[in-house]
Amino acid sequence: MYELIILSLLMRMPMHGYLIVKITNDQIGPWAKISSGTLSTILNKLEQTGLIAILPQERIPVRGDRHLRTFTITEEGRKRFHQLMMDTSSNLGDYQKFFHYKMGFVDLLRPEERLLLMNHYMNYCQITILHLQTEMDSLVQSCSRAGRSSDSGVPGESTACHEAHCTAMAS
Numbered sequence: 743m744y745e746l747i748i749l750s751l752l753m754r755m756p757m758h759g760y761l762i763v764k765i766t767n768d769q770i771g772p773w774a775k776i777s778s779g780t781l782s783t784i785l786n787k788l789e790q791t792g793l794i795a796i797l798p799q800e801r802i803p804v805r806g807d808r809h810l811r812t813f814t815i816t817e818e819g820r821k822r823f824h825q826l827m828m829d830t831s832s833n834l835g836d837y838q839k840f841f842h843y844k845m846g847f848v849d850l851l852r853p854e855e856r857l858l859l860m861n862h863y864m865n866y867c868q869i870t871i872l873h874l875q876t877e878m879d880s881l882v883q884s885c886s887r888a889g890r891s892s893d894s895g896v897p898g899e900s901t902a903c904h905e906a907h908c909t910a911m912a913s
Contacts (some may be wrong), residue, residue: 743833743840744776744784749793749823750847752815756797759785759811769843785813793819827851830862837866 744852747766757765770776788794797812815823827847833840841863848856863877 743836743843744781745772745788745825746823746840747843748781748784749815749819749826750789750843750850752794752813752819753823756812756814759813762813768896769846785811788819789813791818792816793822797852824851828855828859830859841866 745768747769748762751765759778759781762785763776763778763814766781767800785794788799793816794813795816796853797814827844841859844859851859886896
């Protein structure tokens with residue numbers, strides 16, 4: 743996820759690490775934060791693999807007594823960005839989150855690629871809805887078959903129905 747966000751940001755313009763941390767944390771929201779140390783490790787890895795590069799010192803703004811490292815994306819990084827944007831089979835458990843991040847940079851893709859991603863996400867949503875409907879129908883059927891004895895403590899609900907309801911609510 744961080745690789746996609748960093749490469750996406752650098753597709754727009756060169757940035758220094760502090761700005762990358764700020765924008766990344768704004769994007770990933772309150773449920774997660776990336777530290778400067780973690781970002782530094784990721785940036786070093788991306789630089790070593792040739793996906794990003796550091797701009798020469800004379801183009802880097804000075805902050806106090808320290809020179810900021812400003813990063814730019816390489817041609818290999820642009821290819822990797824495109825590969826990550828078009829990937830629809832990795833990170834399926836976090837697919838909604840990844841799709842959300844991708845939408846901020848979808849304008850960097852060709853129109854037919856945008857359409858492909860949108861169609862894939864619509865299919866993903868339809869399958870998710872179908873799955874949830876099937877789970878709900880299964881729960882309703884198990885409650886109907888279990889009868890209406892009052893073993894669960896809930897008036898009109900059987901123990902089996904209550905257990906099925908609790909299991910469904912826990913997942």
